[in-house]
Each structure stands twice: as C-alpha cells, then as structure tokens.
Amino acid sequence: MKRIINILIIVLISLSIQAQHDYNKKYYPPTDPLVVQKLEQWQDLKFGLLMHWGPYSQWGVVESWSICSEDEGWCKRPEEDYISYKKKYEGLQNTFNPTQFDPGKWAKAAAGAGMKYVVFTTKHHDGFCMFDTKFTDYKITDSKTPFSKNPKANVAKEIFNAFRNEGMWAGAYFSKPDWHSPYYWWPNFATPDRNVNYDVKKYPERWENFVQYTQNQIMELMSDYGKIDILWLDGGWVEKMNADQVKAYVTAPDYKFMHIQNQDVRMDELAAKARQLQPGLLVVDRAVEGPNQNYLTPENQVPKEMLAYPWESCIIMGGGWSYSFDAQYKSGRELVHMLIDIVAKGGNLLLNIAPSPKGTWDDAAYQRLQDIGKWMDINGESIYGNRKSAPYQEGPVYYTRKKDGSALYLLYCVKEGEKMPEEFKVTGIEPGKKPTIEVLGFKGKVNYVQSGKSMTIKVPKSIVRNNDFSYALVFRVK
Numbered sequence: 001m002k003r004i005i006n007i008l009i010i011v012l013i014s015l016s017i018q019a020q021h022d023y024n025k026k027y028y029p030p031t032d033p034l035v036v037q038k039l040e041q042w043q044d045l046k047f048g049l050l051m052h053w054g055p056y057s058q059w060g061v062v063e064s065w066s067i068c069s070e071d072e073g074w075c076k077r078p079e080e081d082y083i084s085y086k087k088k089y090e091g092l093q094n095t096f097n098p099t100q101f102d103p104g105k106w107a108k109a110a111a112g113a114g115m116k117y118v119v120f121t122t123k124h125h126d127g128f129c130m131f132d133t134k135f136t137d138y139k140i141t142d143s144k145t146p147f148s149k150n151p152k153a154n155v156a157k158e159i160f161n162a163f164r165n166e167g168m169w170a171g172a173y174f175s176k177p178d179w180h181s182p183y184y185w186w187p188n189f190a191t192p193d194r195n196v197n198y199d200v201k202k203y204p205e206r207w208e209n210f211v212q213y214t215q216n217q218i219m220e221l222m223s224d225y226g227k228i229d230i231l232w233l234d235g236g237w238v239e240k241m242n243a244d245q246v247k248a249y250v251t252a253p254d255y256k257f258m259h260i261q262n263q264d265v266r267m268d269e270l271a272a273k274a275r276q277l278q279p280g281l282l283v284v285d286r287a288v289e290g291p292n293q294n295y296l297t298p299e300n301q302v303p304k305e306m307l308a309y310p311w312e313s314c315i316i317m318g319g320g321w322s323y324s325f326d327a328q329y330k331s332g333r334e335l336v337h338m339l340i341d342i343v344a345k346g347g348n349l350l351l352n353i354a355p356s357p358k359g360t361w362d363d364a365a366y367q368r369l370q371d372i373g374k375w376m377d378i379n380g381e382s383i384y385g386n387r388k389s390a391p392y393q394e395g396p397v398y399y400t401r402k403k404d405g406s407a408l409y410l411l412y413c414v415k416e417g418e419k420m421p422e423e424f425k426v427t428g429i430e431p432g433k434k435p436t437i438e439v440l441g442f443k444g445k446v447n448y449v450q451s452g453k454s455m456t457i458k459v460p461k462s463i464v465r466n467n468d469f470s471y472a473l474v475f476r477v478k
C-alpha cells in the first residue's frame, strides 16, 4: 500500500513539474537588444491606462461583440433580426460626436494617479477606426461621422500626444479580426462566428487582401502617430496555425461552433516592419504563443502566483471595457490593493476606464484616480522600478524589492474599517541583518525584534492611533 502511495506521489509530482514547464514554455523572451531593454523599462512602469471607446459607447453596450453571432453571454443583443441590428450598429457612425473630448484632462488625471502609459483602442473587432486611416471610410475622420469636423477628430493622435505630454508611453490597441472588412467577413456569406467567414485556402487572394489591409493600417499607426511604445494586438484567434493545430482545436472537447482555420497575417514580417519604424517596439500579440508576445496579458484577473515572465493584468475600473450608463466603480482601496498584489507578483496593472459618448469620463473615475494618486505620492517608491521578491505575500503584507536590491518594501494592506495592529510578524527579511526600517510618509525609525527567521515589527503608536492614514502602510527596509 505504502509503495503504491509513493508511486502515486512521484507521478503527481512529475505531472505537476510537467504542467509548470508547459506554463513557462509559453513565453518566448525577446532577442532584439532594443526590445530587451524596453521590456525591462516597461517592467519599471507598473501602472497604465486602457481605454475602450467607439461609436458603440453611444448605446452603452459591450464593445463590438453584439454583432458577433455566437451564443455567448457577451454577444447579447436585443431579439430582432440580425441584419437590421447590424445596420443600426454600423449606423452609429452617423451620430458619433463626442464634442466634450478633452484628452489633456484625461492625461493629467492619469498622471496624477501615477499612471505611466496608455493603451488606446485604435480599432476594435467591429472595425471602426478611431484614427485617420486611408484604407476605409468606417472611421472617425470620415465625413459621415459628425465628429470629423472637429479639429480633434483624429482622436488616437490627440490621445497619444496628450499622454506623451504628461511623460507617458503610448500604446496602440489594435484588433486583428475586423468585422467590417469585406476581406474578413465577406458579405457574400453569413457570419456564423468571430472568425473569417470564408475558406482562406479556397480564396487566397481575398485573404491576402486582408493581410495587406491589416499590415497597411498598422504601418499607418507606426508612421503617423509619433513614438509608439507598445503595439497591443487583440483577437488571438487570428493566428498562424498548421493543420495539426487546427485539428487540435476542432477535436477539443469544449469545441463549439468556432470555425477555426489558419488565419495567418504574417506576424513575424509585420513585427519586423513595425520595428523598422519604431525601434524597440513592444509587440503584444495577445494569447498567441510565440516570439511576438513580448509580455503576457491575463485578462480581468490577477494570477494566483508570481509568474516567471513579464506580464500585465488588464482590469476594468468600473462597468465593462466599454462605457455603461450605470457603471459601478471599484473603490480606491480595492484598486490600490490590487495594484500592490500585482506588483508583488511581478506584473503591471493596465486599468481600464471607458469614455462616454460625449467624450468624458464619469466623475467616479476621476475620484478613483485621485484616491490612488494620494497613496502613490507617498508610497510610489515601493511600486515603480521594483521586482518581485519571495515570499511575495504573508497575510496582509506584500513584498517588493528595488531592482538593484537596495531596498525591500513591506506593504501592509489595511482593510476597510480595520486598524493597523500594534505589531506584526514577517519572515521575508534576511536573518542576521540589522536593517533600518522606516514608514513611508512618517518620520522616525521603526523598532523591531528579530528571532531566528522571523521579525516582529512594532508599528509606531502615532500610526496605530490614527486610523485614517492610508489604504496600505509601507515599511522600507534597508
């Protein structure tokens, strides 16, 4: 019996090593020295802004998905005939007029919160371009769109410039699938799902037109919009696949009605061309295993553990990715704790705010940014330029460490309505050292008692008495 248990344990351990290995294998580190360097710098930034904005915002519905004929919750649309619904959806172009658009105000608020980069939806799956492309009239700068008359009509350009003026990096979200392009959804056929709706092998010229269309638009973004730091490509089902990979999809037990096929837009070529125009550009071909995904992007979730490669969680601040009229926003405390959890695990947080059809943000969004900013002003040094440090968490305490090892930070997250305790124990400080410990934003040294591997930190009395100090108290250990 004991032998069987032993064998079982060995099998389980080797299976888990295998699983771990598969997990790590999904990341391909860059080799271009400029990309390596930029990726390192990007990991110092920690905190960015994502925005989903388009004509769909007028209805307060999900971005793009309501024109996709999949039986999924996020594809919900009113029960009416699909053709007339899609016409109305596309007709939203004719009324999109966000006259209160003021990207300078957004950029200032984002910078005030300590955000260091922006990623903006230049084109979502529905194909509507929020930039002035030459290759379609389904765009914000076309005369059919009322906002085209506004001097700030090329909103992508305005946003990138405004955020750069505040010292932030610029990232272009771009959807590879395009549900408006006749080269992706050929009007000759119905559109059963998110995929290309014709057989790419049978109509190679049509597909080649799509590849050209995609590459041309991305080159426009790389040429005419100043310095672009990140090309954030969504729609991972548009990917190069060999026959075996397609078969693996189609025969998977959870395979539904997704008409997967090889949808090769020649990403290697595209990334190389883009980097000729934007040296060192970070390319994030989301969810596509391979060298064109410089960092990974867990969606609307924080990974449970530290990850062994560069990553960024994109997370909604309130409502959905796109504007909703009744959005409930996460609290400032929740957001700061989430940022801490992510940074302690070695990631970045890309926080989504959805602009309204008028071109404004909800007051609640500004309020949250201010709340975060107040905390960051005092505690930012425990966030930026740090790397993960085991054990990244012990109860309410999270760890970060300066890249060069010059300081360790203990970030004590205080729950709503809770007080700082008079003392707490940690085990992540090297035994034998006699460090100096200070609380960021407070004068004076912190007392502690070391015993073996663990250290009891005595929280200064003035802090314990004052319950109103912060969402998280940061102890710098040097």
Ligand code: GLC
Pocket (backbone or CB within 6 Å): 052, 063, 234, 299, 314, 321
């Ligand atoms: C999901 C949504 C997509 C959105 C993305 C952002 O994939 O379906 O619409 O753009 O999340 O991460």
